[in-house]
Amino acid sequence: MSDKQKLVVIGNGMAGARTVEEILARGGGEQFDITMFGDEPYGNYNRILLSNVLNGTQDPADIFLNPLEWYTENDVTLHAPARVTQIDRARKEVRSNDGQVTPYDKLLIATGSRPFVPPMEGLQGPEGEDKHGVFVFRTIDDCHKIAGYANKCRKAAVIGGGLLGLEAARGLLNYGVEVHVIHLAPWLMNNQLDAQGGKILTSIMQKMGVHVHLEKATAAVLGDDSVTGLQFKDGATLDCDMVIISTGITPNNELARDCGLTVERAIVTDNQMRSVDDPNIYVVGECAQHRGRVYGLVAPLWEQGQALADHITGRNENAAYHGSKIATKLKVMGVELASMGVTEASDERDEVVIFSEPKRGTYKKLIIRDGILIGAMMLGDLNKVAYLMQAFDRGTPLPEERLSLLFDIGAPSVEATMLEMPDTAQICNCNGVSKGQIRKCVEGGKRSLKMVMEATRAGMGCGSCKKLVSEVVEWAAEGQVEEDPSIHYYVPGVALIKSELVEAIMAQGLKSVSSVFETLAHGVEDAGSKMGLASLLKSLWGAEYEDERDARYINDRVHANIQKDKTFSVIPRIYGGVTTADDLIKIGQVAKKYDVPMVKFTGGQRIDLLGITKENLPKVWKDLGMPSGHAYAKSFRTCKTCVGTDFCRYGVGDSTGLGIKIEKRFQGIESPGKMKLATAGCPRNCSEAMVKDLGAVAVEGGNWEIYIGGAAGAHIRKGDILCIVDSHDAVLQIMGRFMQYYIENAKYLERTYGFVERVGMDKIRSIVVDDSEGIAARLDASIQASVDAYVDPWLEADTPATANQFISTLPVLQA
Amino acid sequence: MPIMTPEKTQYSLGSVAQIPLGEGRNFQIGGTEIAVFHTRQGVFATQAECPHRHGPLADGLVGGTQVTCPFHAWKFDLTTGEPLMGQCALQTYPVRLTDSGDIELTFLGEAAHFVS
Ligand SMILES: Cc1cc2nc3c(=O)[nH]c(=O)nc-3n(C[C@H](O)[C@H](O)[C@H](O)COP(=O)(O)OP(=O)(O)OC[C@H]3O[C@@H](n4cnc5c(N)ncnc54)[C@H](O)[C@@H]3O)c2cc1C
Numbered sequence: 001m002s003d004k005q006k007l008v009v010i011g012n013g014m015a016g017a018r019t020v021e022e023i024l025a026r027g028g029g030e031q032f033d034i035t036m037f038g039d040e041p042y043g044n045y046n047r048i049l050l051s052n053v054l055n056g057t058q059d060p061a062d063i064f065l066n067p068l069e070w071y072t073e074n075d076v077t078l079h080a081p082a083r084v085t086q087i088d089r090a091r092k093e094v095r096s097n098d099g100q101v102t103p104y105d106k107l108l109i110a111t112g113s114r115p116f117v118p119p120m121e122g123l124q125g126p127e128g129e130d131k132h133g134v135f136v137f138r139t140i141d142d143c144h145k146i147a148g149y150a151n152k153c154r155k156a157a158v159i160g161g162g163l164l165g166l167e168a169a170r171g172l173l174n175y176g177v178e179v180h181v182i183h184l185a186p187w188l189m190n191n192q193l194d195a196q197g198g199k200i201l202t203s204i205m206q207k208m209g210v211h212v213h214l215e216k217a218t219a220a221v222l223g224d225d226s227v228t229g230l231q232f233k234d235g236a237t238l239d240c241d242m243v244i245i246s247t248g249i250t251p252n253n254e255l256a257r258d259c260g261l262t263v264e265r266a267i268v269t270d271n272q273m274r275s276v277d278d279p280n281i282y283v284v285g286e287c288a289q290h291r292g293r294v295y296g297l298v299a300p301l302w303e304q305g306q307a308l309a310d311h312i313t314g315r316n317e318n319a320a321y322h323g324s325k326i327a328t329k330l331k332v333m334g335v336e337l338a339s340m341g342v343t344e345a346s347d348e349r350d351e352v353v354i355f356s357e358p359k360r361g362t363y364k365k366l367i368i369r370d371g372i373l374i375g376a377m378m379l380g381d382l383n384k385v386a387y388l389m390q391a392f393d394r395g396t397p398l399p400e401e402r403l404s405l406l407f408d409i410g411a412p413s414v415e416a417t418m419l420e421m422p423d424t425a426q427i428c429n430c431n432g433v434s435k436g437q438i439r440k441c442v443e444g445g446k447r448s449l450k451m452v453m454e455a456t457r458a459g460m461g462c463g464s465c466k467k468l469v470s471e472v473v474e475w476a477a478e479g480q481v482e483e484d485p486s487i488h489y490y491v492p493g494v495a496l497i498k499s500e501l502v503e504a505i506m507a508q509g510l511k512s513v514s515s516v517f518e519t520l521a522h523g524v525e526d527a528g529s530k531m532g533l534a535s536l537l538k539s540l541w542g543a544e545y546e547d548e549r550d551a552r553y554i555n556d557r558v559h560a561n562i563q564k565d566k567t568f569s570v571i572p573r574i575y576g577g578v579t580t581a582d583d584l585i586k587i588g589q590v591a592k593k594y595d596v597p598m599v600k601f602t603g604g605q606r607i608d609l610l611g612i613t614k615e616n617l618p619k620v621w622k623d624l625g626m627p628s629g630h631a632y633a634k635s636f637r638t639c640k641t642c643v644g645t646d647f648c649r650y651g652v653g654d655s656t657g658l659g660i661k662i663e664k665r666f667q668g669i670e671s672p673g674k675m676k677l678a679t680a681g682c683p684r685n686c687s688e689a690m691v692k693d694l695g696a697v698a699v700e701g702g703n704w705e706i707y708i709g710g711a712a713g714a715h716i717r718k719g720d721i722l723c724i725v726d727s728h729d730a731v732l733q734i735m736g737r738f739m740q741y742y743i744e745n746a747k748y749l750e751r752t753y754g755f756v757e758r759v760g761m762d763k764i765r766s767i768v769v770d771d772s773e774g775i776a777a778r779l780d781a782s783i784q785a786s787v788d789a790y791v792d793p794w795l796e797a798d799t800p801a802t803a804n805q806f807i808s809t810l811p812v813l814q815a
Numbered sequence: 816m817p818i819m820t821p822e823k824t825q826y827s828l829g830s831v832a833q834i835p836l837g838e839g840r841n842f843q844i845g846g847t848e849i850a851v852f853h854t855r856q857g858v859f860a861t862q863a864e865c866p867h868r869h870g871p872l873a874d875g876l877v878g879g880t881q882v883t884c885p886f887h888a889w890k891f892d893l894t895t896g897e898p899l900m901g902q903c904a905l906q907t908y909p910v911r912l913t914d915s916g917d918i919e920l921t922f923l924g925e926a927a928h929f930v931s
């Protein structure tokens with residue numbers, strides 16, 4: 001038996017896990033056997049980044065703060081999913097819904113809160129089950145449920161126009177639904193903004209495409225078992241097929257109340273964050289009420305956790321938490337908004353400084369009492385926010401010159417500000433990182449922004465402090481900031497930048513992916529690096545490349561695009577999007593023969609047969625008798641065309657003929673990212689050639705404008721004109737040369753829009769058009785070699801490349 | 816309820832050459848699909864479907880003794896089934912290569928594996 005005390009933590013969220021980290025950092029691992037209970041089936045993740053997960057800027061996998069290994073490595077026993085159902089203070093044990101009874105010496109309650117759903121009719125279906133389409137927004141699971149449902153919806157309503165409601169509304173826009181925000185107060189974010197600021201925010205949200213309904217109280221959710229609309233108290237209704245309720249939070253107090261602890265709005269604590277009734281029970285996070293206040297943001301809980309950890313480990317018996325001043329920032333892409341303290345002057349002494357420019361969406365307001373900042377809101381421009389947050393938090397007197405508080409005019413230099421700033425000043429409010437911690441981290445040898453961010457987590461929350469973090473890093477490193485090398489590696493698993501990697505590969509004659517891992521990565525094979533290496537080796541060695549099929553993504557092993565039900569899509573090549581009656585009949589017959597569940601026209605003027613099993617792929621290809629359309633590969637994809645001079649009344653150049661030539665020449669050419677092309681017969685641009693990776697647009701006089709670096713997917717960019725040429729052949733030559741230059745110099749997965757911006761149009765034009773480096777002939781020869789080496793991958797229908805290439809499940813021969 | 820097959824059962828799945836090096840293939844044993852991986856570090860066997868959204872793990876990319884699901888890139892350790900990002904683990908099955916290069920899998924029956 002261990003003689004350590006037993007510390008049991010209820011709640012494995014941001015406060016619980018962070019407090020345990022603080023306890024461990026103070027040597028608490030020697031003092032306590034730590035057991036944590038978490039209701040969610042995961043390690044602790046950064047809840048505030050769920051907004052980014054919903055709006056698609058962050059992957060759920062990237063928001064974990066404490067992955068499961070962390071618990072094992074730190075000898076923390078985690079029970080998850082397991083919900084504590086009872087605290088027995090007399091016997092000092094807790095019961096959980098997985099049937100366990102766990103004794104404790106010290107207990108930490110960190111149960112957080114849950115969304116508050118105001119009473120309204122129709123939240124449940126006829127059988128009392130939750131109505132389909134009604135959601136709250138608090139957990140990873142909520143986030144996924146919302147995402148899954150939104151994909152099927154047309155119109156969504158968010159009830160509640162506060163911080164979280166607006167973040168959810170912005171996130172929903174990404175799913176292509178019409179979004180309505182329903183708010184009870186006369187303006188949005190009424191806790192953080194005054195009427196004027198609220199009005200400006202409303203118009204910004206409207207411009208973004210969000211419909212805003214103010215002073216509306218929801219009476220009922222309509223619909224039988226799925227949502228069909230909302231009914232308001234004033235009698236009006238709104239059609240919608242999903243609802244997110246975001247009207248505040250309720251602390252999870254029940255456990256504490258049931259075991260007799262004092263609970264008001266939340267569990268009442270003393271300055272050491274202990275329940276006022278039981279010195280063995282600590283409380284932290286959103287379920288704690290300290291000096292009458294309950295917080296709903298993360299910054300206070302870092303401070304609570306530190307005081308608590310100092311106290312419980314005996315590091316500092318007098319450690320105390322004195323309450324926090326809080327500032328908020330709205331994490332909505334395209335809206336810069338921060339707010340702190342009060343929103344209105346309330347005393348004769350109060351001085352109000354306002355700047356307002358509603359047309360540009362800028363609004364700044366400060367409320368100052370006796371030279372000290374007591375409230376601020378900044379909309380549209382956050383340049384001064386870091387400074388104001390410091391001044392607000394510490395209560396330092398403001399300079400007399402008020403103008404410089406709002407704008408960067410003759411402000412003190414960064415150095416001066418850094419020197420003045422005490423070590424204890426909090427830089428990252430999301431993760432509670434002070435200037436001193438960053439300084440120590442830099443002095444400890446971490447001299448790049450990325451390394452410091454990873455080590456301290458500063459800047460990894462809402463991101464608003466990133467600029468300040470980089471300033472502190474620069475100051476502390478005394479100008480010796482290093483860039484983190486790994487961001488330059490071509491693939492994560494081999495520590496070399498692209499040019500070094502290419503050199504090593506050529507010098508040592510490495511022709512297969514496995515030989516690169518063997519020779520250049522100490523024999524460590526990394527799945528995330530395989531595809532990038534395969535693409536590079538193929539471009540370097542051409543026909544000599546030793547193809548290892550396991551280095552390919554499944555799509556490239558079977559030459560088709562995998563779908564969510566494990567079937568594949570088959571898209572035959574249709575040069576330039578121009579087909580014939582015979583080919584259409586053939587495609588139709590194949591679709592019938594294989595009972596293809598969906599036949600669809602793609603955005604690239606092709607026909608897609610969706611829902612083909614892996615086993616049927618070779619048969620379908622043979623029956624079609626058409627080459628692969630490469631719609632699955634990092635390669636030349638398609639060249640869309642318009643009808644050009646063949647039929648169009650406006651056409652000035654033969655765009656169809658050119659498109660077909662382009663596609664016949666470059667089909668199947670592999671590249672770091674996919675290449676989508678188009679040709680247009682005139683600047684009306686019907687085939688969208690100006691937003692393609694490469695495009696050619698006919699202009700008067702028999703000329704063609706060549707565009708590169710366009711994009712119209714998740715990223716939208718108009719292409720830049722590379723040059724103007726006067727014949728189809730010249731278009732083919734310049735396009736081929738650019739492709740080869742891109743293939744040789746782009747990072748893996750870097751699309752042309754990123755490549756063009758990184759390298760610069762001037763440089764690309766001088767090399768590709770003016771041959772400033774004298775490599776044009778070599779580029780032309782290399783692309784010609786790739787063109788000559790082209791083999792239709794669908795021929796593997798007859799000659800499979802590997803054993804059981806198209807078979808998922810093999811027979812068991814003998815039991 | 817699955818049927819209990821209490822005694823330990825060995826299955827010979829045939830030559831490892833059926834599975835291209837570095838890839839995986841499924842085998843169906845009773846009602847259970849099992850993915851078998853032929854890696855440069857040896858053979859491994861796990862449940863066939865990803866616990867996230869049923870991605871086909873045998874179609875994933877293998878790196879060392881890890882597999883990445885082809886659907887949303889969850890990663891798992893093939894030796895233990897442990898997830899590398901902190902979610903559900905995979906069921907693993909004992910598997911070895913015989914001297915003649917055949918895959919031999921030990922399967923305890925469906926019910927016995929799922930203690931919960
Ligand atoms: C989408 C979103 C965006 C946000 N953005 C911001 C922001 O930009 N800035 C900011 O400062 N704050 C933000 N917040 C608020 C912030 O996330 C919370 O203040 C913070 O997570 C509170 O931490 P906590 O540990 O008290 O609660 P939680 O993180 O909720 O953790 C409590 C955990 O305890 C578990 N639990 C509860 N009861 C039990 C039980 N009986 N047994 C076992 N486990 C239990 C819960 O399942 C939960 O996992 C945001 C919140 C959301 C939802």
Ligand code: HEM
Pocket residue numbers: 042059060061062140141144145147148151867868887902
């Ligand atoms: C916590 C770990 C999780 C991670 C890292 C994760 C990751 C992902 C990723 C990357 C996607 C693809 C999203 C996209 O392409 O837009 C996805 C999709 C999906 N996930 Fe998860 N996920 C997690 C948990 C869950 C859980 C718990 C559920 C079920 C409750 C779930 C259900 C889904 C669904 C339904 C989709 C498809 C969404 C859609 O159709 O739009 N995921 N997940």
Ligand code: SF4
Pocket residue numbers: none
């Ligand atoms: S086809 Fe493209 S746009 Fe449509 S759901 Fe899939 S990834 Fe999104």
Ligand code: SF4
Pocket residue numbers: 642643644645648649650651652655680681682683684685686687
């Ligand atoms: S781009 Fe010009 S030539 Fe081509 S179809 Fe449109 S109008 Fe006609």
Ligand code: FES
Pocket residue numbers: 865866867868869870884885886887888889
């Ligand atoms: S199904 Fe495997 S990661 Fe989503």
